[in-house]
Structure formats: structure tokens, C-alpha cells
Amino acid sequence: MENHCGLVTLQKEPVPLKGIAVDVSVQGHVATVSSILQYENQEESPLEAVFVFPLPGEAAVCRFSAKIGQTEVVGEVQEKQKAQELYDDALSSGQQAFLLEESSESPDVFSLSVGSLPPGEKASISLDYVTELAVQADDGLRLCLPAVLNPRYKPQGPDSAAGTQVSSVPAGSVPYSLSLRAHVTSPHPISKVESNCPLEPLNYLNTERTQATVSLAAGHKFERDIELLVYYQDAHKPTAIVEAPQTSAKPGTLMGDPVIMLSLYPEFPKRGMSSMTSRGEFIFLVDRSGSMGCKIHSGPGAQNRIGSARDTLLLLLKSLPMGCYFNIIGFGSSHEMFFPKSVEYNQKTMDEALQKVKGMSADLGGTEILQPLKYVYSQPCLPDHPRQIFLFTDGEVWNTKEVLDLVKMNSGSHRLFSFGIGEGASSALISGMAKQGGGHAQFITGQDRMQPKVMQSLRFALQPAVVDISVNWNVPKGVSVTPLSPPIRVVFQGQRALLYAQLTGESPGDTKGSVTVKYSLAEKPVENQLSFSLKPAVDTGLTVHRLGAQTLIRSLEMEERERDGDEKIEGVKEKVVELSVQSGVSSAFTAFIAVHKGDGKAVQGPLFHRQVPTPMMYRGSGMMARSFGYSSGITFHKAAPKKMGVLRSAPSWRSREMAPPRSIGCSIASSGWLARGRAGRMDVEHQADHTSLVEFQSPVPLPTPEKEPLLQLISLQKASGSWILEPSLAEVLGKPQEDVAKSMPAQVNQEVWATVLALVWLYGFKIEAQEEWQFLAIKAVSWIKAQNVANVSECVLAGNNLLGCQVQMDTMGL
The missing domain is CATH 2.60.40 (Immunoglobulin-like)
Incomplete structure (x- = not known):
């Protein structure tokens, strides 16, 4: 070999x-x-x-x-x-x-x-x-x-x-x-x-x-x-940078005027953040393409992507507030819904969904994101339940711009939170979907745990909706502001927003300006203000100008794709080309x-075409090429030499064609590509017999990791937020069932006792993972308070004694 x-x-x-x-x-x-x-x-x-x-x-x-x-x-x-x-x-x-x-x-x-x-x-x-x-x-x-x-x-x-x-x-x-x-x-x-x-x-x-x-x-x-x-340090302080224009550029043009970049961190008043909303329709779109069966990273004990997604769905389902609606849709070359339409969240629907989550696998072929999104957008929204979409994918699609246009077209009906899983996930796709969908993007790579990042996004999704957002500039007379960024459509507590604007004209005296972001939160007006100096910073290398130009270019490109009629399209395209x-x-x-042109002499001889290999995450283990060495499943057939300029095909996008794979397994061999053509021009056909290209050595099986105690505890919580006294709970707590039962204070409901013990264990042993279980704890505390228990303090004391902890009642919110 x-x-x-x-x-x-x-x-x-x-x-x-x-x-x-x-x-x-x-x-x-x-x-x-x-x-x-x-x-x-x-x-x-x-x-x-x-x-x-x-x-x-x-x-x-x-x-x-x-x-x-x-x-x-x-x-x-x-x-x-x-x-x-x-x-x-x-x-x-x-x-x-x-x-x-x-x-x-x-x-x-x-x-x-x-x-x-x-x-x-x-x-x-x-x-x-x-x-x-x-x-x-x-x-x-x-x-x-x-x-x-x-x-x-x-x-x-x-x-x-x-x-x-x-x-x-x-x-x-x-x-x-x-x-x-x-x-x-x-x-x-x-x-x-x-x-x-x-x-x-x-x-x-x-x-x-x-x-x-x-x-x-x-x-x-x-x-x-x-x-x-x-x-x-102090990363959350709002900042403003005014960048000097390009000296050779004409004043009045983007590069000939100063450009300002604002970094804003809106702070919500506590009165608007006092309670977690119980409303909302939560739709979880989960990639079940073949590549999701691959490991998240190459280190020891790495979980596969679909396994991590299953654990994350467990956490999400347990964290949802009572009274909301939800659905789960798996997608690949096709898509499958857990329920024909979103259902109300309760114990019955949660149990039914969890049973289906356990059976989820990476068995739906290629990564087709467009069709499941179209299906979701075709479903009517529920009154008084804002739609929140959580989309999990390894993000390997070509039609990124088509997907982003669809999300933007429907941006008024939902917020979209996207999660890119594994190496090679497309940042344009993951970040772009969240940006156009008014949500937040997260990337899970290397040793990252998916759960804390998803919980941060859930926290954003459960925040009260911010509406009526406006940005007001206050600059001296003689100075005008032209925004380069699209209007702000979403604001999250403590989350950064970057804004770019072109400053035209000069002020003879005043060199100060300010910007005020106003919005409505929980039907109350809120405003955040940032003052800045109009004096340009020195030696910034036109970075701010270029980022401002990029922001405007991307907005115009999307506008061009949205328009109908050649005349209108050409007008926007001309603007993009001019700005670029x-x-x-x-x-x-x-x-x-x-x-x-060198010395003016033409290079002689036939011109050969060489494709530089790109690194790719092969998801199998121990893969060996039968005949090619490093195999990508692509074989080149070099043409006989012809005269200069004829042998090669024009090396532009228009002449290099590719049929991306219907990814079924973890290896590139699953794509089944065969390439034939002249001098690098690719005529690609799909192979039915993948095994003729690449063979595999079976990977050494990794030991199946035991279920983490935290995930075990989470899986035992009821939709209402409570736990019940059962052997599985005692096992997580690390105590014999008899000891757990004997330690229960007199005249205490078993369910209350079990719920207090779960809370004490979380705060006593898993405080470093609080971001993952915070919503479960909020639900548990709300449930306990609703029971009107007279001796909660006695329960907490007994729980501390049993588990060897010193958790205070106010720490838990009791």
C-alpha cells in the first residue's frame, strides 16, 4: 500500500x-x-x-x-x-x-x-x-x-x-x-x-x-x-474610535472622510430583568447529516457531534419554562419533525420528546439547511409566543447566501440562534444566520462544551424583547453623520454591538459628539449614551474605514439579491463595485x-494546472488510501500538452465546477466523487460504489463514557421543576437510598425534600457549571415556593448535613 x-x-x-x-x-x-x-x-x-x-x-x-x-x-x-x-x-x-x-x-x-x-x-x-x-x-x-x-x-x-x-x-x-x-x-x-x-x-x-x-x-x-x-480587563466599557481619512482620497467619499466605530454594551435596568418569561415558541433545528456522527475534536474521550447535540437537547428541554411551546426538527437531505406542529410544554410532551431525542442519530445524509428553514417559516406563528429558533449544524453548505437571504426575508417573525459544531464550520453561515435572524452565534470547537454556550443563548432568548430601537447622533453644527451599518434590530443585555458611520464636514469649535441608543423594554423606555471625541486617532491603518466599507458592501450585496429587475440590480451592483x-x-x-510582465519576454512551454491540496478534517480514524496516498476521493486525468494558453481552462470560478458530496458517513470517501476533464477542469459525477476509492482500518473503539452525574440529575427533573425521591436520585447524590429517606425532616413532602436535595447538590458540587443548570434551579425554586412549605429552612439544613455542604438559603433564592 x-x-x-x-x-x-x-x-x-x-x-x-x-x-x-x-x-x-x-x-x-x-x-x-x-x-x-x-x-x-x-x-x-x-x-x-x-x-x-x-x-x-x-x-x-x-x-x-x-x-x-x-x-x-x-x-x-x-x-x-x-x-x-x-x-x-x-x-x-x-x-x-x-x-x-x-x-x-x-x-x-x-x-x-x-x-x-x-x-x-x-x-x-x-x-x-x-x-x-x-x-x-x-x-x-x-x-x-x-x-x-x-x-x-x-x-x-x-x-x-x-x-x-x-x-x-x-x-x-x-x-x-x-x-x-x-x-x-x-x-x-x-x-x-x-x-x-x-x-x-x-x-x-x-x-x-x-x-x-x-x-x-x-x-x-x-x-x-x-x-x-x-x-x-474592563472589556465591557463602551468605546469609540474616530479614524482619520486616507490622505490621497477625495473629501466627501468614504475613504476621504473620518469614520467612527462605536462599541456599545447596552445595560438593561433591573426592573426589566426581574423575571423569566414563560412565553415563547422554541424550535430546535438539529443537523442529522452523516458528518454529525464524527468526533467534535481529535483528543481522547471526544464525544461525537450528534451525541453532544442529544445531551444539549436534554438540557434545553429541561430548562424551558412551563407554558411555552416547542418542537424539534432533525434535518439532513430531508427533515423530520418530532410533532406535526409546536406543542405546549408539559410533562407529557417533554417525556415524549426526550424519548425521541435518545433515538436521534446522524442518519439523514447531506446537510440541507434551506428546506427545513422554509418549512419552519411556512408555519403560522403562535399569538403571544415569540418564535425562537435554535439551529445546530457543522455548517458545511455551499448555498450560504441563499440561506442568509431566506433568514433575512423572515427576520420579522423570529429570532435565530446558531451553533457551529466542529472544525471547518462556515463562519459566514453560522454568524450570518444569527445576524440576519436577530440572534446570537456560537462556535463549539476543540475541547469546548456545547452546553454552557447554548445556555447563554437561551438566556438571551428568554430576555424580554427589546423593541422600538433607535440610534440618535448628536454632533456639532457643520458635521453630518452617514451610518454605514444597518439599523440595530436586536439588543441583548451586556452584548456588544458595533456601529460604523462616516463623518462629513468640520466644526470650527466643538470637538465632542455623542450617540444615544433608545429602546423600549417591558413597555418602559430605556436609553444608553456614549460620548466621544471627534479628533481622529492616529496610525490606525484604515482598519475602521475598511470594516465600515465591508459592512456597507455586505448590506448592498444582500439588497442586490433581493431586488427584481435588471435595471435595479445593476444600479446596486455598480454601487458595490464602486465602493469596493x-x-x-x-x-x-x-x-x-x-x-x-517581468523582462517583457513571454513564458514559453505548455502550462500545467496544479490544485493545491487543502487541509480537511477526515472524520474516520485510521483511514488509508488504497492507491493515491493522501486521497480526497478525487482523481485527476492530465491532458496531453497543447500550446500555451489553450491547455489550461480559465482558472476562474466559472470554469471550476464542483458537485459537493451527499455526505453519508464520516469519511470523504462517502462523497463518492470522480473527476475527469482537461487540465484541471472538473466534470464531476456521483459514484454508487464508494468503497472502490478508499478503504478503512476500523478505529480502536473508545470506552463508552459513563453518564455525567450532572446530566443524570438533569434527566431526572420534572417539567414543573421538581424532582421525586427515587433510587436514581440517591445514586447521583452518592448516598444510600435508606440514608436519604431517613434524613428527611418530619412532615415534609417527599417531592419537596428531593427537590431541595437536588438544589443543595447543584450549589454544593456543581457551582462551576451554574451557567448550564441555572434555569433548572430557577424552575425548582419557583416550584418549591408554590408549595407553601413551612419548614424549608429545616429541609436545607438537613440537606446540607446529609451531603456535607454549607449552602445558604439566600444563595439558592429560597
């Missing part, structure tokens, strides 16, 4: 990409990421290398250049078709050319084409982007550098061939290296920087601890996306093009 190592493709051809070096500059809530990709042609013929790779969905690509020898060619943003034609023309005439373009289907997938690289030639490609940092449940700011690009599912249909060819090898086996260094700057002291990958120690650069550097430890193997979590070219930020309608 062959296993070809080293810098080779699936056909033992040299890989032209040798290494990637990444520099990250974090400034408060935003980051600039600079990547240098080193290419070398070690073949005897001129080469075209194509590398398809992921970027964060919210990233704004703002610079692209190529260095050949001592000459650097800086890429220009051009309308996409024009850029593709320039690239094709350059290659046909023997010139070196470089093209960077965004997928038409998903804004977090890019293609880099390095064309006409002569034999023995080296090239360094520089790619810069800016991105916002997402706020996590523990107030950490998350920067994800996607390293894994899994094949993405697209439903079969008339347009199913549209997409991008991705050549993958198993994660950890890509034949190029990666290094990363980060520089962190903040107005507040930096507490710590964490990662899912090994880091060198954090190095502080000043005594105030507002500047620090950190590097990725050597030897990163691409088996996961790289995640950095940055923690600041002016700001130097890529879009769906533009691309970066760089042409290097």
Missing part, C-alpha cells in the same frame, strides 16, 4: 505552495491579519497553481500583492469579469498573473490562482484582511483563522454543478507549513491570550500590560482551525488582479 509523503499532490506531482506565515495585529475589538504564501515551481514546465481556502465570513480582504525576485506587483480591485479576462489574457500571452476572488456562493471561501510561474521560479503572495472579533460567553474576544475547508454540501438540482473545486488531503498531512505571530494592543490591560493550539508564552511589551505578543508553537499540523481568545474599488475591499462582484 503506497503512502506518498512530502511535497506531492495526489498524483505525486510537486505542490507549489511551500509555507504560510501569518502576522496578526489585534487592536481592541478588531484585527488585521497578514498572510504570506510562499510558492515555488519545481517542475520542468510553466505552472498554474490554484489554492481554494477559507477566510472568516466577516473578513474584509483589503490588500493583495505578489513578489517575484525583488519585484513586487500590487494587486488592484477590478470588476470580477474584467479581472478574470485580464488574468486569462496575461496567461495567454505568457505573462505571470495572480488572481484572488471570492466564491459566488459563500463569502468565506476564496480562490487564489498563481499563473504562469516559470520552472525554478519562486513567488511570495501577500494577502491582508481585517475582521471584527466576536465576543464569547466568558467575555473573551475570538479570532478564528480557518485552516480547514471541508467539502460543502449543496442540494442536487439544476444549479448543483456551480461551485468551486476543492482538492483536500487529511488534516495534519498538508505538505506545507504554517507559522503565526500575534501583536495585541488595547486601551485596557490584557489579562491573557488562550488558544486551541499550543502557544509560546505571552510576552508583555509594557508595564501597563496594554501591549503583548504571542506566537503559535512550532509544528502546527492543520488538524484544526486556529482560534485565539483575547481577554481584557474605492476602498480596496473585495466583494462578490470584484476580484484582485496582479500582472507581472
